[in-house]
Amino acid sequence: MSEQKRSEQKLSEQERSDLAAVSAPWPVAKVFLIVCAAWLALSWPWLSGVVTVPWDAKAHFHPQLQFLASALHKGLSPFWTPFVFAGSPQVADPQSLIFSPPFALIALINPTPDFRWSDGALLGSLLVGALCLVLVFRDRNWHPGGAVVCALAFAFGASAAWRIQHVGQVLSLAYFAITLLLLSRALERGSWSYGFFAGIVAGFMVLGRDQVALIGVYVLAGLVIAAIAMAKQPLRALKGSMMPLSLGVLGAVLVAAIPILLTAFLAQESNRPMIDLAGAGKGSLHPASLLTGLIANLYGAAGPLENFWGPPSPAWEARFGPVDLYLARNMSVLYLGLLPLLMIIGVGVVRGGLWRREIVALSVAAILVLVYALGRYTPGFQLMFAALPGIDLYRRPADALFILGALFAILGGYFTHLVLTDTAPRPRPWQIALEAALLGAAFGLAIWLAWTTGRLGVAALPAITALLCLLLVAGALVAARGLALQGAGMAATLILAMTMTIDLSVNNGPSESTALPSSRYEVLRADSSNETIALLKRETARTAGPDRRDRIELAGIDFHWPNASLVHGLDNTLGYNPLRLGLYSAATGAGDHVALPDQRTFSALMPSYRSLLADMLGLRFIATGVPVEQIDKALKPGDLVQIARTADAFVYENPRALPRVLLVTNAQQADFDAILKSGQWPAGFDPRRIVLLDRAPPKLPGGPAGPGTVSIRDYGTTDVTLEADAPAGGFVVLNDVWQPWWQVEVDGKPAELLRANVIFRAVQVPPGRSTIRFTFRPFEGLFQAIGERIRKANPPPV
Structure with missing residues (x-):
């Protein structure tokens, strides 16, 4: 048979195959079932409750979920919490989970969700994303085997x-x-409709208000532009896309506009600084970290911590010099399975598959995101930092590895599709040699780095594991390709799914970075029997009074302790949150968290637990992981009284703590900025007799002086109701944090909310009995702030 006839026969066979693929139904249900089965196998350690997602997931986010669930089931608003930082506006906090559909749904269903609920929400969200990528493959009629590779690489x-x-x-x-x-x-x-719902989901993504969302928005926008520009008729494509995209913008605005504005206005008065280029550069992905795409645990990121030797560890810097990076050990791992990696390197890079028309936009996006992740190690990041709005709000370019992993997962799945359908570019001998050389060079470089750093013992097992997985993947790919070309597409898909599951379970399975025993976080359970928490609950109940609601502080006990107060309803002067009210942080020295004793810093106005501001906060009980004198070196004997020593903490009482509410009859104007800076209160200031205001105090109506009282009638999250009996009138001071979105009424009529004693709230009351109600109204406060901003920007003509 002539070469021409063989080519014609081959072409006709390919055409028949293509026609058969188009006409045959794509096995969505079967692929979904395979992906879900693999997801269950890979997720089971967490779903079983044996281990739980640790670190921030428990120290920060799980208490947020517990507070949200508890508030909703008690009929309270979750928009403000009194249980951290003496009060915090949850509604404007992007990490409060209020606007997160999966967590909000859990909070509505379960008043006390345990760790499996919060872990399941995370893993379940990744499953939904993975199944959506399966549908992307289905829409393009790409091979189911490629869809499974993409889905599992994305989720795990x-x-x-x-x-x-x-x-x-x-x-x-x-x-x-x-x-x-x-x-x-x-x-x-x-x-x-798809455009509108795309906007709705994009709105929830933007509500994360994190760097992953920002990069995701830029990538999606770039892909839209590329799709229109690369269409056969770009102008027609642009015209046809206008309405779907417009409805998408509308959907995103409906979901995200108000929460984002709340956060933006909160940020203006928060502790959160703007990030400069040098600061952002400290969160760059070190180029050596790219080797983790081949050997997952090369640098010992899975733990224990002393084994970690990659940049920026002491072991690395001792050999190669300082790198000035600020990254945790698990922030630089790129591994998403050897199969997609081999496909990207071999079919994509070496054979030029990256530049195929149907995938080139994703390839360019992946390259740009990689450049972004490398941060200061490429000039590209500096250009992006200067040109793209929002980049200077974030400190860690390495966060781009989230989106980079998704893009690589799609590319790896697509190139797997090409191999399974025999449409991949045919490798030439030099290309095969280059692929082998690249793999060999990467393995060689990894071993050399480990040897020269003195960590060959740590890297040996991960390297051997990678080699064994390489053999497994190569064998599975050959078998799957053979089955696919014989028409057994689902058998090929199943082989690749099993291979990916084994690979990812071995290399990306539970580790010290991603899974710790659930028992370690027992204090964060709503039904915890922890001795320290039980003691603090008893003591605050014992000292409670009509005018008193004492606060506690948890300092230097462990990483997951500061937000335990959100779980157990204890009014805490500290907590764990990167975003806090700036006024409160400046006044008290409150930092992000207080896991270690030296992380409890003080301020000029609160230089010690033995200070007037501590007393005004009503800080009655202090639990510390070490003797309190190691945290507060200014303390003198007798300043605090030790009342207990539990398994977790030393517990102290401050007998000078003042009531939560006070009635005073004298007021004077003070310079709050000067007080904050100097830490000096005005001479003769006694908060039980005088209230300091940031403006000239209003005049009291006068009348016969007599003993007055004020008491707490109801104390909720966003509503505080007080009863006052002031014979001569006066000022009711509520020692809760001042924030402009709070409003106040006296006997049902609006009154002026006063900023009192630098950081607290007050209101003037008339002679006699009165009912005072403080209410948190963030949306009304936001609209007033916007109106004020507009008025300042457009003053009336003179």
Whole structure:
């Protein structure tokens, strides 16, 4: 048979195969079943409750879920919490989970969700994102085997696996995948409904208000532009996309506009600084970290901590010099399975598959995101930092590994599709040699780095594991390709799914970075029997009075302790949150968290637990992981009284703590900024007799002086009702944190909310009995702030 006839026969066979593929139904249900089975197998350690997602997922986010659930089931608003930092506006906090559908749904269903609920929400969100990527493959009629590789690499690869404790970023990643599906369908089908719902989901992604969401928005916008520009008729494509995209913008605005504005206005009065280029550069991905794409635990990121030797560890810097990076050990791991990696390197890079028309936009996006992640190690990040709005709000370019993992997962799945359908570019001998050389060079470099750093013993097992997985993947790929070309596509898909599951369970499975025993976080259970918590509950109940609601402080006990007060309803002067009211932080020295004793810093106005501000806060009980004198070196014998020594903490009482509410009859104006800076109260100031205001005090109506009283009638989250009996009138001082979105009424009539004693709230009351109600109204406060901003920007003509 001549070469021409053989080519014609081959072409006709390919055409028949293509026609058969188009006409045959794509096995969505079967692929979903395979992905769900693999997801269950890989997720089971967490879902079983044996281990739980640790670190921030428990120290920060799980208490937020507990507070949200408790507030909703008690009929209280979750928009403000009194249980951390002496009061915090949850509604404006992007990490409060109020606007997170999966966690909000859990809070509505379960008043006391345990760790499996919060872990399940995380893993379930990744599953939904993975299934959406399966539908992306289905819409393009790409091979089911490629879809499975993509889905599993997305859900259990790179930062999705290694940084699962960063709840908000994981949710943003899941929303990215969902939006990608809806947006692609909106453009391909000219669908208004898909466009609108793409905007809704994108709105929830933006509500994460994290760097993953920001990068995801830029990537999605770039893909939209590329899809229109690369269409056969760009102008027609642009015209057809206008309505879906407009409805998408509308959907996103409906979901995200008000919460984002709340956060933006909160940020103006928060502790959160703007990040400069040098500061952001400290969160860059070190180029040597790219080797973790081949050997997952090369640098010992899985633990224990002393084994970690990658940049920026002491072991690395001792050999190669300082790198000045600020990254945790698990923030630089790129591993998403050897199969997608081999596909990207071999079919994509070496054979040029990256530049195929149907995938080139994703390839360019992945390259740009990689450049972003490398941060200061490329000039590209500096250009992006200067040109793209929002970049200077974030400190860690390495966060881009979330989106990079998703893009690599899609590319790896696509190139697997090419191999299984025999449409991949045929490798030439030099290309095969180059692929082998690249793999060999990467392994060689990894071993050399480990040897020269003196950590060959740590790297040996991960390297051997990678080699064994390489053999497994190569064998599985050959078998799957053979079955696929024989028409057994689902058998090939199943082989690849099993291979990916084994690979990811071995290399990206539970580790010290991603899974710790659930028992370690027992104090964060709503039904915890922890001795320290039980003691603090008893003591605060014992000292409670009509005018008194004492606060506690948890300092230097452990990383997950500061937000335990959210779980157990204890009014805490500290907590764990990167975003806090700036006024409160400046006044008290409150930092992000107080896991270690030296992280409890003080301020000029609160230089010690033995200070007037501590007393005014009503800080009665202090639990510390070490003797309190090691934290507060200014204390003198007798300043605090030790009342207990529990298994976790030393517990002290401050007998000078003042009541939560006070009635005073004298007021004077003071310079609060000067007081904050100097730490000096005005001479003769006694908060039981005088209230300091930031303006000239209003005049009292006068009348016969006599003993007055004030008491707490009801204390909720966003409503505080007081009863006052002031014979001569006066000022009711509520020693809760001042924030402009609070409003106050006296006997049902609006009154002026006064900022008192630098950080507290007060209101003037008339002679006689009166009822005072403080109410947190963030939306009304936001609209008033916007109106004030507009008025200042557009003053009336003179």
